[in-house]
Amino acid sequence: MEKVANLALEGKTALLEKDYVKLATLMNQNFDLRRRMFGDAALGGLNIEMVEVSRRVGAATKLTGSGGAVVAFCPEGPSQVKLLEESCKKSGFYIVPVEVVPSLLNEIDIRTLSSNK
Template identity: 60%
Template sequence: MVLVYHTKGAKKFALSYDTNIPRQAGLSGSSAIICAALSCLLDFYNVRHLIKVEIRPNIILDAEKELGIVAGLQDRVAQVYGGLVYMDFGKEHMDTLGHGVYTPLDINLLPPLHLIYADNPSDSGKVHSTVRQRWLDGEEFIISSMEEVARLALDGRKALLDKNYRELARLMNRNFDLRRQMFGDDVIGTVNIKMVEAARSVGAAAKFTGSGGAVVALCPDGEAQVLLLEKACRDAGFLVQRIQVAPSPLPLTEGNPPF
């Protein structure tokens, strides 16, 4: 696909893209394209220094909203900052700043992680979710569960800083369990559930990479457990890849220090 833009008296450009991100695998391929396009435009017009890094995820999200895509800020923050980043979306920050507080962390804090995904995940989780409306309606179970999810993120940051990977594994499993309770199996989808179950069958921890379609797994028992994970996923018809986390492309002057 090629997008051509021209305005009289201004620079003109042609923008094309290609991607190797699996489609419909919950890996935010569409927002990654928009994020890359924004980065190109910032440099093309030499305005990168005028657009604060903290608000770039909002710009990407606004573009997706214009396309009718329902989404949140998390994936866009990860794409803008790159590497490993802790996100605090506390109400006070969102109300006063218009965005969260994003803290880059050293990628060397991460344990080995693996991505599990299906060749054809499109049959999974087609039922429309009512969770957002239940949140807006003030349902106590949804609000308390979301608050626990936020605490899991805070606890996960501590587990990473302490390199306590067994605790991190426990938190990952709890994250998925909460999501399953809130959304229900019809929304989560059979394929998604089977991916998590394949990881758990060998004692690995697993949670969604995003809202579904792919799963990130942690093997706290090391490489022997990784071999078991690969076999379990292969037997279940899923693909497994070792995750390689690239460091943040942002210069330190654009964001926070790396710790």
């Protein structure tokens, strides 16, 4: 679990530094680590298939949480997104675009949350 937490911290840094190659690598590492930790039976075939469909077009992909959805990142841009949409449609999956936005927490909220560890 410490490795998963470290990947998240590295991911935050990659986002802040706009290092999208690193972010893609970390996303893939997150799923691969989770798969090794819990195994295919625990993750479920459908969740694994969503990741594999996305990765076949080169998108970085990981589970969003407990399953049922994945988040895919297309570092190559709109043409890769189009390939992902087509691949997902053929496999019976659909895409909901995600927009990354700044945190709505203020500095006091962040300090309070950080001190409750």
